[in-house]
Amino acid sequence: MGTTSETFRFVDLFAGLGGFHVALDELGGRGVFAAEWAPTLNALYKVNFGIDAWGDLNDLNSDEIIARSVPDHHVLTAGFPCQPFSKAGDQLGFRDTNQGNLFFKVHDILRVKRPLHFILENVPNILKHDGGRTRTTIIRMLEELGYSVDVEHFSPHEFGIPQVRNRAYFVGSLKGLDYFEWPAKHKGPTEIHWVLHQEAHSRRAIPEQTLRAIDMWGDFLRRSPAALKLPSFPIWAMEFGATYPYEDETPPGVWASRPVWGLRQMGFKGSFGQSLECTIDEQITRIPSHANRAGDFHFPQWKRTFIRQNREFYQANRPWIDPWLEKWRPQDFHSSFQKLEWNAQGEERDIDNFVLQVRASGLRVKRPTTSPSLIAFTETQVPILGANLAGKRRYMTPAECAELQCLGGIQLPASDINAYKALGNAVNAQVVKAIAERLLCKLIRPTPIINSDLEPLRATA
Numbered sequence: 001m002g003t004t005s006e007t008f009r010f011v012d013l014f015a016g017l018g019g020f021h022v023a024l025d026e027l028g029g030r031g032v033f034a035a036e037w038a039p040t041l042n043a044l045y046k047v048n049f050g051i052d053a054w055g056d057l058n059d060l061n062s063d064e065i066i067a068r069s070v071p072d073h074h075v076l077t078a079g080f081p082c083q084p085f086s087k088a089g090d091q092l093g094f095r096d097t098n099q100g101n102l103f104f105k106v107h108d109i110l111r112v113k114r115p116l117h118f119i120l121e122n123v124p125n126i127l128k129h130d131g132g133r134t135r136t137t138i139i140r141m142l143e144e145l146g147y148s149v150d151v152e153h154f155s156p157h158e159f160g161i162p163q164v165r166n167r168a169y170f171v172g173s174l175k176g177l178d179y180f181e182w183p184a185k186h187k188g189p190t191e192i193h194w195v196l197h198q199e200a201h202s203r204r205a206i207p208e209q210t211l212r213a214i215d216m217w218g219d220f221l222r223r224s225p226a227a228l229k230l231p232s233f234p235i236w237a238m239e240f241g242a243t244y245p246y247e248d249e250t251p252p253g254v255w256a257s258r259p260v261w262g263l264r265q266m267g268f269k270g271s272f273g274q275s276l277e278c279t280i281d282e283q284i285t286r287i288p289s290h291a292n293r294a295g296d297f298h299f300p301q302w303k304r305t306f307i308r309q310n311r312e313f314y315q316a317n318r319p320w321i322d323p324w325l326e327k328w329r330p331q332d333f334h335s336s337f338q339k340l341e342w343n344a345q346g347e348e349r350d351i352d353n354f355v356l357q358v359r360a361s362g363l364r365v366k367r368p369t370t371s372p373s374l375i376a377f378t379e380t381q382v383p384i385l386g387a388n389l390a391g392k393r394r395y396m397t398p399a400e401c402a403e404l405q406c407l408g409g410i411q412l413p414a415s416d417i418n419a420y421k422a423l424g425n426a427v428n429a430q431v432v433k434a435i436a437e438r439l440l441c442k443l444i445r446p447t448p449i450i451n452s453d454l455e456p457l458r459a460t461a
Helices: 021-025 038-048 063-069 100-113 127-143 209-221 251-257 280-285 301-316 318-328 400-406 416-425 429-439 452-459
Strands: 008-013 029-034 075-078 117-122 148-154 165-173 339-343 355-359 362-366
Touching: 008 038, 008 100, 021 029, 021 038, 021 075, 029 038, 029 165, 029 251, 063 100, 075 100, 075 301, 117 429, 127 148, 127 165, 165 339, 209 318, 209 339, 209 355, 209 362, 301 318, 318 400
Parallel strands: 008 029, 008 075, 075 117, 339 362
Antiparallel strands: 117 165, 148 165, 355 362
16 A cells, blocks of 8 residues: 555554554555454454454563564554543543553553654543543653653644544654654644545434434524524533522432432422422432432532523523424433534534534534544444435445545445444544654655664664
């Protein structure tokens, strides 16, 4: 796949679909080792890149095995597991014995093999995880090996690619980083149409309730007065008509302090104005899930703000919201469909003009200039194209999502769900390439290397 003569050698750890490989191959590098534990992706790596990938990096369990099994190389790349550091997970970090400690395996290979450079990728929350101590630990450990280290975060949309997907990148060099500059970010217009295949058909139908939820919120947008600026905060329909306490006390606090009656006989109302003149067990079902968790005796400021904003919005707009509530009964929908994230301020309020995504935080509506961040999808979180974008409402296909990750030239897993999941975990090849061509500028040259070139470029232990 390379476009120039071989100029450097690289290894691709936690390789997934091979986003690092695609990027460095385009710069003239040659992959000499890869590791990927998922059997399907491991086999696919051979198909796409001709390399028999290693399986579990934990099997490289001694310096001797690392030295023998991992070839000498100039550049190490690794998108080490992000789940332990993601805000969407438990944030156990290095204490996650299954995945969080795999950074140390990367560290072991750097220590034994001493490549000139590395590029590591992870979720941006790793920079703030554990009060910043995780970032400090990673940088300190890498610097103790003799590397100069820098870190920055980038999103594909900052490179003209229509996807918002913020990721942290660590770069390092044994030769110092005085020469290195991060690529310039630019937030010019992007357009999702260039990744869409107009004749494409999703092999999976959108569930009927999802379609009804889209229709419901589409009607909400149509009913909203043109002069009204829609909220930039998440719209929580379950707060429309609710009056339960949330500022100085909370429903769980009331239930704990008044275990017989709870909120009964206090005149409060729950989700969608439901009466709380009922048993505590019934009260719990009539309080929104974001407000009924046992032990939540004090809501954080952001939650109190969202509750207050939604109640004020409802009271100011009841003349058109109440008929909408009566027609659609959003309380009969799954809780994810009871919330709307309107990320298209100022646009025409036709929901079929947009890219949609169902998330726990609600139905997210984004301009067609950018796609929602590709994540390790569950079946419900694949981006949906509005009918005005794709002729009819449909899921983005794996091939279109691959274009968003700049991986359009590789073979994907046969199963759509496996393909979506792998793409959600992949690195964006063009973002990596923009970083790598600056980091590796002294290695990228028009003449090929020979074996004897490698040893002088490696630092002595």
